[in-house]
Amino acid sequence: MLNALAQVLMTVVPFLMVLTVIVTIHELGHFLVARYFGVKVDRFAIGFGKAIFSRTDRHGIEWRIGWLPLGGYVKFSGDMDASSVPDSRGLDTLKREIVAEKGVGAERDYFHFKPIWQRMLIVAAGPVSNFVLAIAIFTVLFSVVGVTLRPARIVEVVAGSPAATAGFQVGDLITEINGSPVRDRSDVSRRTSLSSGDPLRFTVERAGQRLILIATPERRVQEDPLAGRTNMGQLGVLLSSTAAETRQIRYNPIEAVGEGVRQTGNVLGTTLNYIGRIFTGRENGDQLSGPLGIAKASGALTNAAVAANPDPGAMAINLLLTMTSFAAILSIGIGFLNLLPIPVLDGGHLVFYAYEAVARKPVAASVQEAGYRVGLALLAGLMLFATWNDLQKLNLFKFLGGLVS
Incomplete structure (x- = not known):
């Protein structure tokens, strides 16, 4: 029983720690670019659920840590729906409310009234931050460890x-x-x-x-x-x-940056190649992994790092290096996933903004709502499919069949 609990902890805890750091960096990218353009922000949260720490700074931004370490989020002032892309009617309503409360011109501090190119940069900053994080990690590893x-x-x-x-x-x-x-x-x-x-x-x-x-x-x-x-x-x-x-x-710092970019490009290229082969029928998608598969990989890496050297100091160094490399790969995956043109993701927001730039008006509310529902369904289907793959690769059904027979 204790061994099983230890295995679960060795699998889940490192995965949650790495995931929280990566998602926090992703949201920090949105936050920093938004603040650079003067966007009002209500909250920056690490984790979800009830706050175990909360502080509001002099700009009125609440900094919160939730008890459930599954990522984080940024809440811009004026967000009215889950898609964060209101239509023309919603924008007019929001503008009247802001002007009535704070005066004419106050709306210019809100995300939805920023120029479209600024909104696109703010949205793209999240995935870009993930790629920058991966490059930075690879750069340090290639220059320090080699x-x-x-x-x-x-x-x-x-x-x-x-x-x-x-x-x-x-x-x-x-x-x-x-x-x-x-x-x-x-x-x-x-x-x-x-x-x-x-x-x-x-x-x-x-x-x-x-x-x-x-x-x-x-x-x-x-x-x-x-x-x-x-x-x-x-x-x-x-x-x-x-x-x-x-x-x-061991590369010098400049060479290490180049190698970090190359390694990140290799991971992205492999991902794009695999997805392309799925759409052309040359792969069946059975290697797509969800949280179970990623958590298993995290646990396997943790066990390997611990078993490589029994010395506590060497064990700690091996574990740090292993999980840091794993964080770089996972960060690339999260950045790529968020750029997919699905309405609930950053890529979907960019598609809506591209339409707005061409049509000179936001996407209609009915289209946004339909896109949001379809996007949720696509994500749910993708997660179910990936989880099914994870269960198949983990031989869980064979294990359960052995229990029943």
């Missing part, structure tokens, strides 16, 4: 695999895939996992010679310690490298 580069040297070729068919041999060093350099063996798995059914052009070094091999990764099921059961493209090779080939690189 990165280990392990060449993609083949030490085993699975019989009957795409690699065997293509002519790969033990000892081959993969240097390029479709013309893109392979700096680390993780580049090979990242590229092949989302290329099932697509021929890839590999450049390899063999006995001092440069060869070109064409291989088409096949979709296969395997167990991943972080993601559970996965069904992705595989080449059919085992990659390793000798100690002499492995390099530990």
Whole structure:
């Protein structure tokens, strides 16, 4: 019982801590840009539910910490509905109320009466803050800790695999895939996992010679310690490298920023590639993860960091570095999710503002309401689908079936 409780704590607590920090940074992006443009703000909250701490500053902004650590939010003065995009009638009503209470011109301090380009920047600042956070984390890690580069040297070729068919041999060093350099063996798995059914052009070094091999990764099921059961493209090779080939690189601050941008771009590119393959029918979406899958990954990373070295000091450092890297990846995911053109998300607000910029008037209230309901339904459906995937990958149904039989 105690072991099970400890496992739950090791899984849930780090996930909630990381999630709260990331969402707080997201909301802080909205807040800072809004304040820069002089927007009145009623509240900045970390967490939800009943306040365990609350203070109102001299600008009238309430700073609150809620008891439920599931993110946070910013409440702009004058927000009248959940979509925060009132129509022309709603704007007229709001303006009359503000003028009646505070005088002519007071409405210019409210979000909804700011120029449209300012509103778009305020909305976009949240996701952008997530990307900036990820770049900052990668920059610190690459400059302080460095990165280990392990060449993609083949030490085993699975019989009957795409690699065997293509002519790969033990000892081959993969240097390029479709013309893109392979700096680390993780580049090979990242590229092949989302290329099932697509021929890839590999450049390899063999006995001092440069060869070109064409291989088409096949979709296969395997167990991943972080993601559970996965069904992705595989080449059919085992990659390793000798100690002499492995390099530990620490970048200077400028180089580290460039590497941080590149790493963030790689994560975004992989995400876009996967979504594109879903829409073209080449992937079925079974690798989309929801809170359960992300929490499991967080717990697995935490356990691995703790088990890597029993020394308390080393354990604390490993845990800090692991969760910091995890925070960068999760921050990119949250930033990308919020840019999706769904009305309840930042991307949906940007779509409404783009329409307003072209049509010279806000989207009609009926359209906003319908979009808001459809957006909620889409998000709910996406969460249910992702949760179903998580349960499948965690083999929960097989476990329950074993209990019943």
